[in-house]
Amino acid sequence: MQFVNSWPQVQVPPLAGESVPVALYDAGTDSVRQVTTPDGVATLYVCGITPYDATHLGHAATYLAFDTLNRALRQGGVAVRFAENITDVDDPLLERAERDQVDWQQLAQSQTDLFRSDMDQLRVIAPDAFVRVQDAIDEIATAVAQLLRDGFAYSVTTPDAVDDDIYLDVQAVQARTPYELGAISHFSPEQLAAAFVEFGGDPDRRPGKRSPLDPLLWRVARVNEPSWQAADGVPAGRPGWHVECSVIATGALPVAAEGTLISIQGGGRDLLYPHHEMSAAHASALTGREFAGHFTHAGLVAYQGEKMSKSLGNLVLVSQLVAAGHDPMAVRLAVLAHHYRSSWEWFATDLDAAQARLSRWLAAAQRAEVSGSEESGSKESVVRRQLREAIANDLDTPTMIEVVDAWAELENPQADVIEAVDALLGVPLLTS
Structure with a gap:
């Protein structure tokens, strides 16, 4: 059995701290x-x-x-x-x-x-x-x-x-x-x-x-x-x-x-x-x-009121959204805002909300990077622990997004959350 090339491998940051069984x-x-x-x-x-x-x-x-x-x-x-x-x-x-x-x-x-x-x-x-x-x-x-x-x-x-x-x-x-x-x-x-x-x-x-x-x-x-x-x-x-x-x-x-x-x-x-x-x-x-x-x-x-399918032709293509200038990470967040087992309907406003959310998170990451703040020194922060527990609980991404939303509102957000958002939600918040 032959394997074909897939796509470039994503580097997932390893997370220190106590793991949570899935x-x-x-x-x-x-x-x-x-x-x-x-x-x-x-x-x-x-x-x-x-x-x-x-x-x-x-x-x-x-x-x-x-x-x-x-x-x-x-x-x-x-x-x-x-x-x-x-x-x-x-x-x-x-x-x-x-x-x-x-x-x-x-x-x-x-x-x-x-x-x-x-x-x-x-x-x-x-x-x-x-x-x-x-x-x-x-x-x-x-x-x-x-x-x-x-x-x-x-x-x-x-x-x-x-x-x-x-x-x-x-x-x-x-x-x-x-x-x-x-x-x-x-x-x-x-x-x-x-x-x-x-x-x-x-x-x-x-x-x-x-x-x-x-x-x-x-x-x-x-x-x-x-x-x-x-x-x-x-x-x-x-x-x-x-x-x-x-x-x-x-x-x-x-x-x-x-x-x-x-x-x-x-x-x-x-x-x-x-x-x-x-x-x-x-x-x-x-x-x-x-x-x-x-x-x-x-x-x-x-x-448009019906299951998105090739046979109906009511498709919203990822490639078209990206070609139109939308950030792929906003597309990712728009999808992850829904629990994976739920069925839902796509609206253009979903992408607008996700882009606004991504901008807030990026700004919070810059504040955290500058301050270097962490809760209890090198100990894993409460926020990061909440993210681990939510993803291990039947992939509860809506709760994870709520947790990061609250973190992004903090004046001094914990820096260790940046790595967790990348590792768990797949969204890098720092460009370097």
């Missing part, structure tokens, strides 16, 4: 609970973009949420290994390329490059492994072959192709592994069926599918579609969506010796089902173990 919401248990790291390493996998319209503020909210988690874990004294994919082999990308009459690989490359630039501007910590799906085809095909051999997958006759498509048998996975359908999303059968269709599933494919909710593992080669030669027993074709992330996550991250394979699976809330549920099913079928200790999701961002 408690994080987990969809599977519907509770906020402490992140456990039995091997001393937190492994974080975040589902990446499908590169045909990058990067709108809905994307930014997701990646800033997990950047905040990365920072929270680091202050908690935990080493973090972070992987992210690029879904550059997928139907929406191919459909957009056909609509616009452009080469799909060129479209994917241009939008991936724009995403890299946006993440750099927003000071998001770069992943240790940044993986394009097309660079993991061999590993995915090998996994599909294994699932066929182990009885977790089956072929379905495909009239418009020479060979057969391959599907995951969800009932077999439930019968023989720890995976249970609906245990992460807690969706009713009706909700499962509706979401499966909404996100590209084909419950009514007949004849051949054993169960309506079985997901596509491998799409056999069709005319005028990209395809790859595959492993023994797997015809030329391309992977389905969910297996891509299962294989990349467990191949790009160090798998724990016991317990769940990785610590945290993250993404936007719209990935809860079917994508994250089915990724967990694939991983359990391949390994016999549970996929992740936490399934954590960022809320959705609306604009």
